[in-house]
Amino acid sequence: MVEIEMRPQAAKYSLEQLKKALGGDIKRESGRDVLVVDNDIAKGTIAHISFDWGVHFMVLKIKFFKEVTVRTESNDFNPLRFMYAMHGSFKHRFGVNKEERDIDQFHSLIFTNKSGGENFIHFPSNEALHVSLIQIERRSFLKKRNTNVSSLNQRLHDVFVDTDEEHRFAHYGSLNLKISDYIKKIDKLKGKGMVRALKIEALVYEILSFHIQQHNKFQKGVPLPTSLSSTELKLIRKLGNEIIKNPSFHYNLDELSLKSALSQAKLQEGFKFLYTRTVTEYVRHIRLEKARELLNKADLNISQVVYSIGFTSRSYFSKIFKEKYDISPNEYRKNVMRNMESVNMVA
Incomplete structure (x- = not known):
């Protein structure tokens, strides 16, 4: 066991103190400070x-070869x-508690401590981590x-405005796949x-918003x-990613149900929970997003775009494109071409 204070x-x-405990070198890369470790304690970054405005973002992509416990004191920086x-x-506990709480893959933790309190984060050995x-x-x-904490739920609002650090707080979140994306x-x-x-x-603020939404x-x-x-929700998410990669494939509930070994009812419930859409609505949404992406390029005409994303009717495609984006594919395409001509004239 390696204990880091x-x-x-x-x-x-923080990185300087981690370097003292883990070894390695700190490098400056693309505006970030990166601790690179490769020794008998750990390998990774x-x-x-x-x-x-006091926002910091840290990412651990590392494997510890020994169990590691990080103990932080809530004094000057809390x-x-x-x-x-x-x-x-990983696992978490406060200094006043003996029992650790597990934070599994795709799960979250929100916490802070009273001034003078202790926090313990326990990382396992020989497990590839991305935290x-x-x-x-x-x-x-x-x-x-533009920080409007009054819009938060009462519990989280009280935590944000506790600038005197008088209260201890922890929320152990459930499965959240949106943050992963x-x-x-x-x-x-x-x-x-x-x-x-x-x-x-911008993406860090998006992630922060998902943490807050989950707590709400x-x-x-x-x-x-x-x-x-x-496990079933992770499987449904995998299907969702496959649809993103191959939008032109002919998807139907029967085949997706057979492939996933999940009932059609479970598939629909899972897609509604993860994507707020039915399976059919999700496939159509992904195809239209792909179509808009392709229409931004000059090397495909509208008919080619329609068939490349799995639609068989240009008129139906035009109808649902206009419903979704409030502009017809033809007008959208003309706008793209005008913008390209303007850029070329400036160049």
Whole structure:
């Protein structure tokens, strides 16, 4: 067991303290500080980036070869923390508790402690981890002009405005696959410098909003679908991703049910929970999004787009495209071509 004591006076010192405990080197990459470790304790990276208004984002992509417990004191630096297990799992407890709580893959944790309290995060050995951590310094964050904490549910509102750090709080979230999608978007980001940092910041706020939305659902007593297990929801999400990759395939409930070994009723319930759409509505939505993407390119005409995404009727495609985007495919295409001509004239 490796025990790491963290006493940062600010978020920017966290990596330095982790380096002292784990070894490795800190490098500057694309606006982030990245601790790279490759030794007998661990192999992987821990990246950190800070934004305005007291928002910090840390990502662990690492495998520990020994169990690791990180102990943090809530003194000089005591933010509100939002954690998410993209891959792997971890455990959490407060210093006043002996029992640890599990945070499994695709599950979240929101927590903060009283001033002077202790937090313990326990990482397993020999398990590939991908864990994200958003840290909010409440005093700075509340100064942000468009921060409207009054819109939060009462419990979370009280936590955000507790700038004197008088209360202890933890929320152990249920399965959340939407956060996973946005973490993937961060991983796929390209570019450098300010543009990349702005994109990461926007996605971090999206992730933060999903944490808050999930807590709102919990406060309202909105449960996971009772007929579906977490494993079945993950399977349905996998089907959803396959549809994104191959929108032109002829999907129907019978085949999807057979492929997933789930009943049609479970499929529909799962798609409604994950995507707020029925299976048919989801397939149509993905095809239309793909069509709009293709219409932004100059090398395909509308008929080619229609057939490439699995529709057989151009008139039906035009009808549902206009219903969804409030513009016909022809007009959309003309706008795209006009924009391309304008860009070429400027160039």
